[in-house]
Amino acid sequence: MTVRVRFAPSPTGYPHIGNIRTVVFNWLFARQQNGKLILRIEDTDRSRYVADALKVIEDSLSWLGLDWDEGLKRDGGYGPYVQSQRLHIYREKAEELIAKGLAYRCNCSPDRLEEVREAMRARGETPMYDGRCRIKAAGEVPAEELHVIRLKVPHEGTTTFHDLLRGDISFENALIDDQVLLKSDRYPTYHLAVVVDDHMMGITHVLRGDDWIPSTPKRIQLYQAFGWTPPIYIHVPLVLGPDGKKLGKRHGATSVDEFRRQGYLPDALFNFLALLGWAPGEGDEQEIFTRQELIEKFNVHRINLSPAVFSYDKLDWMNGAYIRQMDPQELLDCLIPFWVDAGLIPSEIPTELLPTLRLLVPLVQERLKTLRDVIPLTDFVFQEIKMLPAEAFVPKKMTAEESIRAIRETQRLLSGLVQFTAEEMEGPMRELAKELGLKAGQLFGIVRNAVTGKEVSPPLFGSLQAVGRERTLRRLEQAEQVLLASIESGEV
């Protein structure tokens, strides 16, 4: 039997990282089993429809490398894969259940339903439909009138389903609501559509968040009403925010697109997500895996049962690890859009700028946790800096006069270099420190603070080379002016 799994988002928002982790599991399972991943769009809620959600869903999945075999834009013979294009099927199936006496029309008003639920809540009972229309004679609620169709769930007995990871899970039928199958706008609810589609599309395994467990018995009741065999259920634990609650919009930047914009690499995010709630085990202590390794090692039976908190710290570390192992040219290509977005370089990159960019890459590579980190790390190369206050140019155990002398000697040295490169300047600068009776760190610190405008920067000489001789000398000059002014005003 070919494994067929699906991811069925609804275009009511942008895919967030919790749902995507579940897609990662589905994808891994499908790839490993040589099965198919189907992407189906569940757009049956017209009131919450978000116009560009579909495109963002597609882009997010593609960006993460989560390709699907069938579904949206990829026909596999089971289409259409967009539920709003299958309305006639759901209507037909709902009517079929009415004909079999397993469903009924209900014209209770939303207000009345709310009253009923409220009263039950007040009595400490599980709020559900009281079945007023369930006992009406066939035809009492005319098909032409505004109404919904509900499933007639038995009041006696229990409904049990098997979860691959947790074993049998049972629910009292008396606590299962007479679920609405077809809404008054003639669109199906999730419950009807998902059962009909999963069955008709030959879905073999349903891997989804365990927040769906409580509604699964409704699904089972429907399968029984239709006389179909349910798929194998694999409920995976939820992804929690740092506060221990189900990860969602309230946790801020959780959409896949935001991770992209923040400078996370798709491979790193994928690797991280795969390890959230799953581990290879058997003594395997590896953390960084290629996709191929993940596909080979993945095992649904090893998915954890308890929810996992999403750790930005660990993701940052992993992203940094991926960045460090990148080829410099590849990293440069990834970095350029971030420089452009920050307005540091034009989108049409002048060729004379390329050597500078190439020079910068090895300087920042091991310092980046995210691609976006490159902006604060290198902005001084592309734009004018704000001079630091005089104190920044006077290291401990030094006077302003000594600093001025150090700056002047540095200027002299740098102006005299034949080639303004990191290799050319390092030796002489170390010599200079010695001559001035300074530690290398003291002299370099002054220069760093003057030229980069920061106390933390990439390696100094490469930074100077990137800034260029002319601007380096000018900034040193400005630092000197700051020092002179402070001496005059008696600050230092």
Next chain:
RNA sequence: GCCCCCAUCGUCUAGUCUGGUCUAGGACACAGGCCUUUCAAGCCUGGUACAUGGGUUCAAAUCCCGUUGGGGGCACCA
């Protein structure tokens, strides 16, 4: 309120099925050190966990029950 799921370091986890090799292993984060022009990276060292009570057993992180704690669900949303 009712129903369901879950329970090893702060976090992600290995170990649990097939009790002994676990004075509980790894990773992230944290602390200290080395390296060092800053910051990183790298290397070394350190602290921190089997929720709790009762069983079963020669022996329990591992099996059973209760308790507690956490999470989720109870729509004409998915």
